[in-house]
Amino acid sequence: MEDVLKKIFDAVLEGDFAGVKVNVQTALDTKIEPAMLIAARAMQSGMALLKPYLQKSNVKSSGKVVIGTVKGDLHDIGKNLVSLMLEGDGFEIKDLGVDVPVEEFVRVLKEEKPDILALSALLTTTMQMMKTTIDAVTAEGLRDQVKIMVGGAPVTETYATKIGADGFSPDASRAVTVAKSLINS
Ligand code: B12
Helix, strand or coil: CHHHHHHHHHHHHHCCHHHHHHHHHHHHHCCCHHHHHHHHHHHHHHHHHHHHHHHHCCCCCCEEEEEEEECCCCCCHHHHHHHHHHHHCCEEEEECCCCECHHHHHHHHHHHCCCEEEEECCCCCCCHHHHHHHHHHHHCCCHHHCEEEEECCCCCHHHHHHCCCCEECCCHHHHHHHHHHHHHC
């Protein structure tokens, strides 16, 4: 167990995204979930300090992203990683947190006018809320003003296309590539 945590630690220090992912998955598979959760919290407190420096090195904003985990879903580790990666690449992030009602997404879209809306869901029961959210954005007449990307463990490219999202990524590093291509499309 300590071995895998050391590998995660080293991969984080080296900025080795693939290494972090593989070893975190190994850690989860070997059921050290509580330690992981503590590590994730610790990482977030460190990132709070790093944020200003990351932002400083990217003077020009890459674009504005409103992100949140959909209604009924409390998982946020993956969403937070996506936020951090986007922020590190110069995106301005407005994170609405977890269990975000459709109305809240719509309200913030009107207020913030982001380039991208990013939705996260980790449960098969809540991933349908992504479609409900996209439908509400369309009904409010906002759909052509914002690109929508979706992700989370049960979400696939096929599902993303089916519910009318513009982009999907299976992980945080590729989420940056997808976000950039959506901005430029
Ligand atoms: C940690 C965890 C929890 C924690 C969450 C803590 C937190 N702050 O997030 C707690 C303990 C609260 C929890 C609760 C529950 N959980 Co849970 N949980 C997990 C667990 C172990 C890890 C999830 C995780 O953080 N993975 C690591 C991150 C980095 O990966 P990720 O989230 O997939 O994110 C990556 C990508 O998906 C992608 N991504 C994610 N979001 C987005 C968004 C965009 C826009 C993009 C582009 C990409 C993207 O990028 C991320 C980084 O690479 C998974 C099992 C697993 N191994 O996945 C179960 C799991 C998701 N949970 C599950 C369940 C059932 C529950 C509960 C219902 C349990 C219960 N009976 O109470 C509750 C639900 C609570 C709720 N209403 O949400 C099931 C879901 C089954 C299903 N098919 O729906 C899983 C799969 C476990 C299982 N095998 O049964 N859980």
